[in-house]
Amino acid sequence: MYTAITQNKVKTVVLMIGFVVFIVAFGWILSLAFNRPGLLVFLSVFAIVYAIFSYYSGARMALALSGAQPIVKADAPELYRVVENLSITAGLPTPDIYIIDDPAPNAFATGRDPNHAHVAVTRGLLAMMNETELEGVIAHEMSHVGNYDIRLMAVVLALVTVVSLISHWFLRMSFFGDSDSGGDNNGALMIVGLIAAVVAPLVAMMLQLAVSRKREFLADATGALLTRYPEGLASALEKIATYTKPMEHASTATAHLFISSPLGNRGIGGAIASLFSTHPPIDERVARLHKMEQAV
Amino acid sequence: MLLWIVVIIVILVLGWLWMAYNGLIKSRNRTDEALSDINVQMKRRFDLIPNIVEAVKGYAAHEKTVLEDVTKARTAAMGVSQNDLNGLAKADNQLSATLKSLFAVAENYPDLKANQNFLQLQQELVDTEDKIQASRRFYNANVRDFNTEQQVFPTNLFAKALGFSAKTFFEVDNEAAIAEPVAVKF
Numbered sequence: 001m002y003t004a005i006t007q008n009k010v011k012t013v014v015l016m017i018g019f020v021v022f023i024v025a026f027g028w029i030l031s032l033a034f035n036r037p038g039l040l041v042f043l044s045v046f047a048i049v050y051a052i053f054s055y056y057s058g059a060r061m062a063l064a065l066s067g068a069q070p071i072v073k074a075d076a077p078e079l080y081r082v083v084e085n086l087s088i089t090a091g092l093p094t095p096d097i098y099i100i101d102d103p104a105p106n107a108f109a110t111g112r113d114p115n116h117a118h119v120a121v122t123r124g125l126l127a128m129m130n131e132t133e134l135e136g137v138i139a140h141e142m143s144h145v146g147n148y149d150i151r152l153m154a155v156v157l158a159l160v161t162v163v164s165l166i167s168h169w170f171l172r173m174s175f176f177g178d179s180d181s182g183g184d185n186n187g188a189l190m191i192v193g194l195i196a197a198v199v200a201p202l203v204a205m206m207l208q209l210a211v212s213r214k215r216e217f218l219a220d221a222t223g224a225l226l227t228r229y230p231e232g233l234a235s236a237l238e239k240i241a242t243y244t245k246p247m248e249h250a251s252t253a254t255a256h257l258f259i260s261s262p263l264g265n266r267g268i269g270g271a272i273a274s275l276f277s278t279h280p281p282i283d284e285r286v287a288r289l290h291k292m293e294q295a296v
Numbered sequence: 297m298l299l300w301i302v303v304i305i306v307i308l309v310l311g312w313l314w315m316a317y318n319g320l321i322k323s324r325n326r327t328d329e330a331l332s333d334i335n336v337q338m339k340r341r342f343d344l345i346p347n348i349v350e351a352v353k354g355y356a357a358h359e360k361t362v363l364e365d366v367t368k369a370r371t372a373a374m375g376v377s378q379n380d381l382n383g384l385a386k387a388d389n390q391l392s393a394t395l396k397s398l399f400a401v402a403e404n405y406p407d408l409k410a411n412q413n414f415l416q417l418q419q420e421l422v423d424t425e426d427k428i429q430a431s432r433r434f435y436n437a438n439v440r441d442f443n444t445e446q447q448v449f450p451t452n453l454f455a456k457a458l459g460f461s462a463k464t465f466f467e468v469d470n471e472a473a474i475a476e477p478v479a480v481k482f
Contacts, residue, residue: 081423088337088430091330091438228433 008148019159023047033193047162054158059110067249068098068120082138089226090146095119104247105240108257109141112154117145136233143222149215156208163204167197212256213280224292234289241282323442330435337428345370348417355408359401369394432466439463
């Protein structure tokens with residue numbers, strides 16, 4: 001378990017370094033395209049400041065976006081106990097617990113480290129799950145916390161936002177910007193810049209999705225290890241799969257945080273859907289959990 | 297040239313030893329910390345028991361033996377040294393069993409069952425028991441990691457020499473006794 005944590009921390013750092021390189025390269029192309037060296041400095045500083053800001057406030061934003069309300073023990077004692085007990089099993093501090101007033105069954109964990117972790121579940125989840133299933137779901141979320149997935153995802157979210165923001169800017173500037181700065185001699189660079197601006201957010205998004213899908217499998221496995229009962233999570237996932245309506249506060253920005261996609265787009269099949277979905281298909285996750293069941 | 301190769305190898309080996317040693321220390325401390333978590337939860341249970349015994353007494357004073365058993369089991373469990381894992385596990389199981397029979401007795405007293413104070417205490421005790429189980433699992437997971445770290449090659453060659461030894465799991469020593477329903481005597 002502790003090795004997964006180290007791997008995740010290393011990955012986070014690598015990702016951040018890669019991101020800085022990426023932004024600087026991107027800024028360099030842009031500054032060449034617009035013939036303004038100052039742009040590189042400005043972009044780099046802006047990107048770093050913005051990334052730090054979103055790293056620290058990302059959790060609050062995610063909670064606000066999904067309409068999660070903090071609760072105290074008296075509001076949902078069973079849920080509270082399950083979270084407390086699984087925190088003990090995982091050797092983590094008890095996270096803040098939130099409830100989302102939504103009939104769709106779903107849950108997510110966010111934060112930047114186990115000391116600043118938040119776990120949110122929907123009312124629909126509480127209503128639909130029995131105790132072992134709820135334990136399975138919470139164990140999955142606690143695994144995200146314990147494995148430092150929440151930090152990795154917070155960083156990924158921050159980076160993806162910055163990349164898409166900058167490319168947005170660039171596209172605006174290149175279409176509506178003042179004509180005297182660029183000039184025709186930068187035509188080729190302008191095209192490179194345009195391509196970069198279009199491709200960058202796509203690449204960033206694919207990265208976000210790929211990272212998130214891998215995390216889900218790992219959290220399923222670690223969660224099963226925590227409860228020693230993979231069937232609990234498996235049957236919870238099966239129940240979640242039967243509910244096909246999207247969540248009321250579903251948003252693509254936070255979709256990757258949830259235990260199952262809150263967007264409810266289970267109709268689209270094929271390779272494209274799997275390329276752009278934040279979560280591996282539930283059948284595959286259930287199948288893997290069943291396999292674990294035989295191994296335990 | 298050869299000298300340099302030897303020096304480099306020695307440095308590498310020493311460096312690796314250093315890291316492995318620190319890693320083992322870390323795991324051992326984690327395990328000890330996990331054990332203290334179990335004790336914290338047990339302490340909480342010890343504190344709750346006199347209250348529940350008092351609550352039951354008010355309604356079922358003549359169920360003396362059950363009440364005495366619980367108190368006795370509590371005293372016995374409190375007396376066990378924190379480092380005696382086997383003894384702790386045994387005392388803990390004993391206490392669980394007597395508590396179960398106490399709750400079974402309560403079933404016969406509708407007034408007691410309806411008493412808010414009693415219900416709350418009962419809930420808290422059940423919760424504490426779950427928490428003891430949870431911390432036990434955490435401890436065992438740490439023991440597993442610590443033992444594995446010692447026993448893998450090549451750490452196993454010197455772990456003993458450095459003063460590390462395998463820790464024992466906090467186990468429920470008699471699985472059959474737990475599966476067995478609690479006998480309620482009247």
